Amino acid sequence: MQLLAFNTTLYKASVFFHVFAAIVWVGGAFFFQVKIAQFKGANDNEGFLQLGRDAEHFGQRLFMPMSVVVLFSGIAMVWYGPFALELWIVLALLGIVATALTGALYLGPRGGALAALAQEKGFDDPSIAAMRDRLILVSRIDYAVLVLIVLDMVFKPGA
Helix, strand or coil: CCCCCCCHHHHHHHHHHHHHHHHHHHHHHHHHHHHHHHHHHHCCHHHHHHHHHHHHHHHHHHHHHHHHHHHHHHHHHHHHCCCCCCHHHHHHHHHHHHHHHHHHHHHHHHHHHHHHHHHHHCCCCHHHHHHHHHHHHHHHHHHHHHHHHHHHHHHCCCC
């Protein structure tokens, strides 16, 4: 269902915002995965503390807004563009919502909480190490979902 007569410039603008926001979001998440590996390999607890603070800060101010831009520009492209609601679009929508909620409701807040607790108790506390490891696992699964969304966008299963 199209609301407006097709306009190439408007459609391409939607594509640009969709791709640019996805690059920022996925690239930022990749950077966090690299930093996690670096800090874990070096056993750099101070680095983890700062990364936890950064996850909370950038999650709210960068990643969540970019995920919203990806979602709404994608919806605009489907609604306005030459697409129907196909399997690959549904999979992408589900993945975007899942990873955005994971970041907003778990990764950002838990990263900030980990930083605060670790500063209070120290990284030698077994509960802090368990919390850190759980946070790392969830962040890796979340990043894998982002990569699957990119694969879905490229290969368009069911199209």
